[in-house]
Structures are given as structure tokens and as C-alpha cells.
Amino acid sequence: MPDSWKLQGEHAVDVRRDDEGVLHVRAETESDLYRGLGFCHAHDRSVQLLLARILGSGRACELLRDDDETLELDRFFRRLNFAREAQAEAQRCSAETAGCLQAYSDGVNDELAGRAPWELRLLGYRPEPWTAADTILIIRLAGYVGLAQSQGDMEHALVEMVQAGVPRSHLEELFPAALDGLDEELLRRTIAPTRIVPEYLSWTSGLVRATASNNWVIGPE
Secondary structure (H helix, E strand, O other), rough: OOOOOEEEOOEEEEEEOOOOOOOOOOOOOOHHHHHHHHHHHHHHHHHHHHHHHHHHOEEEEEHOOHHHHHHHHHHHHHOOHHHHHHHHHHHOHHHHHHHHHHHHHHHHHHHHHHOOOOHHHHHOOOOOOOOOHHHHHHHHHHHHHHHHHHHHHHHHHHHHHOOOOOOOHHHHOOOOOOOOOHHHHHHOOOOOOOOOOOOOOOOOOOOOOOOOOOOOOOOOO
16 A cells, blocks of 8 residues: 555645654645545545445435334434535535635545445445535534534533532532532432543543544644
């Protein structure tokens, strides 16, 4: 597998992977930078991108597996209406934003054209070209899932704080105007299958932290 690639956008775009496995994009314009970024995402996470698009569009029954469970999943995402709203939002974008979205899509398609993921090929799926609306769909989906996960984590953390004996005054500072009717005695009896804060960490040194699976940096040079 090569560890460097050259793409052609407005100018040449250089993509390389360093010895630590980190991908680097060098470009002369912002548009070309987004093209390189799309290529990198499709290269390392093509299955994730395509599955997220399929699920977020409510097309899993059509493209992956036709059964009652998958149908319920499709109905859920169709009710959220992410795909149609993403199409409408793509049409409202400014010319500058639309250009960046198109450049990102071009980068994704540069990679998918030569290397569609074998996991999906086994299912007989051949991906349609990536579009600006697909990128907006993924942003909406990630925001929705991230919000739901964060809300669940915070509720879980609140239970653990009560069980750890964190004073009510401290809880009210962390969750202002959100604790009316809180039944602390009930929370003390609640049993969760997993813990957010491991038992071996003390509450004075361990805090719940937000994390992410990807970090991207634009170098000033």
C-alpha cells in the first residue's frame, strides 16, 4: 500500500502518511485542502462513511438487509428526515461553502472510484458518488448521536456522583436549574451495568472527559 498520494484539484494536492500512521495533506488552496481531507476520510473510514450515509438516509433495507429489525431502523431515520433536510441545506449554502463541500466530495470520490470497500461489495452494494448533501447528512447524524450519547453519559455521571456522596451544593453547581424533583435516595439504589468513572479513580482526581475518535490539524505553514 502506498504511503503517499498525489491528487489533482485546482493545484496538485500531496497526501502522505508518516511513520506514526498520521495522514498529512499539503495544498495551496482551501478547496484543495478539503479535497485532500475527503480523500483521507474515504481511505481510512470508507465503510463508516458509507454505512452512516445508508443508515442516515433510511436505506438499510434497500441496500443491506431486508428484515423487520432493519425496517424499524429505516423508519426511525426516515422520521428524523435527515436526508431530505440535508438536500435542502446543501442548496442554501453560499458559493464558498458549496465549493468546499464539492471539493471534499471530489476527494471522497477520488478514493471510492478506485477502492470501494470489500465489506460492502460482498453485499452487492456499489456506492453512488458522494455529494455535498451526504456530507451535511453525516454532520447531522454525528451531531444527533453525539448529543444523545453526551446526554446519556451526563445522566449516568449524575447517578455515580450521587452514589459517591458528592454534596448537593456541588451537584447544583454542575447541573444548575436541572435538579428539581431529583430523588437522590432512588439514585443511590440504582445499579448501572457499567461505570463512566472507574472504581480505582478517586472523585478528587478523576473527571468525566469528552473524547473523539479523530483529530485533524491545519498547519500554519
